[in-house]
Amino acid sequence: AQTVTQSQPEMSVQEAETVTLSCTYDTSENNYYLFWYKQPPSRQMILVIRQEAYKQQNATENRFSVNFQKAAKSFSLKISDSQLGDTAMYFCAFMKHEITGANNLFFGTGTRLTVIP
Amino acid sequence: EPEVTQTPSHQVTQMGQEVILRCVPISNHLYFYWYRQILGQKVEFLVSFYNNEISEKSEIFDDQFSVERPDGSNFTLKIRSTKLEDSAMYFCASSGTQGSYGYTFGSGTRLTVV
Numbered sequence A: 001a002q003t004v005t006q007s008q009p010e011m012s013v014q015e016a017e018t019v020t021l022s023c024t025y026d027t028s029e030n031n032y033y034l035f036w037y038k039q040p041p042s043r044q045m046i047l048v049i050r051q052e053a054y055k056q057q058n059a060t061e062n063r064f065s066v067n068f069q070k071a072a073k074s075f076s077l078k079i080s081d082s083q084l085g086d087t088a089m090y091f092c093a094f095m096k097h098e099i100t101g102a103n104n105l106f107f108g109t110g111t112r113l114t115v116i117p
Numbered sequence B: 001e002p003e004v005t006q007t008p009s010h011q012v013t014q015m016g017q018e019v020i021l022r023c024v025p026i027s028n029h030l031y032f033y034w035y036r037q038i039l040g041q042k043v044e045f046l047v048s049f050y051n052n053e054i055s056e057k058s059e060i061f062d063d064q065f066s067v068e069r070p071d072g073s074n075f076t077l078k079i080r081s082t083k084l085e086d087s088a089m090y091f092c093a094s095s096g097t098q099g100s101y102g103y104t105f106g107s108g109t110r111l112t113v114v
Helices: none
Strands: A003-005 A010-014 A019-021 A024-026 A032-039 A046-052 A064-069 A074-079 A088-096 A111-116 B005-007 B010-013 B019-024 B031-037 B043-050 B053-057 B065-068 B075-079 B088-095 B109-113
Touching: A003 A088, A010 A019, A019 A111, A024 A074, A032 A064, A032 A074, A046 A064, A046 A074, A074 A088, B005 B088, B010 B019, B019 B031, B019 B088, B019 B109, B043 B065, B043 B075, B075 B088
Parallel strands: A010 A111, B010 B109
Antiparallel strands: A003 A024, A019 A074, A032 A046, A032 A088, A064 A074, A088 A111, B005 B019, B019 B075, B031 B043, B031 B088, B043 B053, B065 B075, B088 B109
């Protein structure tokens, strides 16, 4: 079974500063995908960034980047130049690679991030 | 940008009643999902659907739950006899591939069972 652990229930950051959210996971799979989703107060789940386990290069999307450490099973999210709109719940999620059929997500318990003006 | 649409946004129902939660996935997507989030807890997988049949379901998805794609457009989740513990946010999602590029989620239906 896959488990995803987010050990920081809440974090805060000053506007324009950088913050890192932690995520670890446990799996026996070799091929898988990792995601960070953002859930603002509107409650919709929005994909922030995605990483393929077989790629060593860390994914980046504008101000968002990850530090993927496959051996350590760690997948942290760095938000640079934090903006007020980044205030949200952030979920780390794991998806194993399936040859056929749909792939489902296993979510962590989330980190509530508050950006302080 | 294409969206996944869920209706209603909030539903209140009496315990023991049947509810149907509706979703319109993105039109060219082939894979569909339901997840739920009990207040303050993590998002949990319920069921995935592909090629007009269930692809996978979790332990939560018992005989009280069913899914249907009745008209090639809508994707519904039915709870036959609601229990208090079914109160949660229910999210529909769809993906064009098997999900490895991530899903597009709807904005959810908040179900309150009283």
